[in-house]
Amino acid sequence: MKIDRIHHVAYRCKDAKETVLWYQKMLKMDFVLAIAEDFVPSTKAPDPYMHVFLDAGQGNVLAFFELPTQPPMGRDPNTPEWVQHIAFKVKDRAELLAFKAHLEAQGVEVLGVTDHGIFHSIYFFDPNGHRVELACPDPHEEAQLKELDKVKWEMLEEWSKTRRAPKHAAFLHAKEFSASPADGKAAS
Incomplete structure (x- = not known):
């Protein structure tokens, strides 16, 4: 048995229509499907919802639920806002910069743009407060991935024992952290 791919990823939204329109305008995603019910099919609980699906490219689907009878959306107060996010890949740095300019406009x-070594990213929030990342591959991605593959198990083992960041992959962000904060280039 093996998983084929992610079928869809679902988040909660404040307003289904606003969310669909935002993802269409900001990230050029197509609206592909809406499902609405008064009862949750899996649990049979009475909980009206609107479930919308957006085409995130290459068979990837991003979905949202609007739940009007539930308490307002919140966040886990113990998890920093930068942790929980969804990241989408774009073709290259030119496309990443074009999206950045489009979003800012x-x-x-x-x-x-944050340089993560193997990829470069921008970050922003959707109208629901979900953090979104767009990432493009670094020109040296392949060589760096090979190096990371060699040390992944060592790193995981060291982390599980010490709960301190192993230094095996420090090369990825070395240039970001060596930049002075005054330059505005420190990694986030």
């Missing part, structure tokens, strides 16, 4: 606050 629409009034979206964008953080980055």
Whole structure:
């Protein structure tokens, strides 16, 4: 048995229509499907919802639930907002920069470009407060992935024993952290 791929990823939204329109305008995603019910099919609980699906490219689907009878959306107060996010791959740095310019022109606050070594990213929030990342491959991605593959189990084992960041992959962000904070280039 083996998983084929992710069928869809679902998040909660405040307003289904606003969310669909935002993802269409900001990230050029197509609206592909809506499902609405008064009862949850899996649990049979009475809980009206609107479930919308967006085409995130290459068979990837991003979905949202609007739940009007539930308490307002919240966040886990013990998890920093940068942790939980969804990341989408774009073709290259030119495309990443084009998205950054497009988002900023629409009034979206964008953080980055952050150089993660194997890829470069920008970050922003959707109208529901979900953090979104767009990432493009680094020109040296393949060689760096080979190096990371060699040390992944060692790193995981060291982390599980010490709960301290192993230094095997420190090369990825070395240039980011060597930049002075005044340059505005420190990694986020």
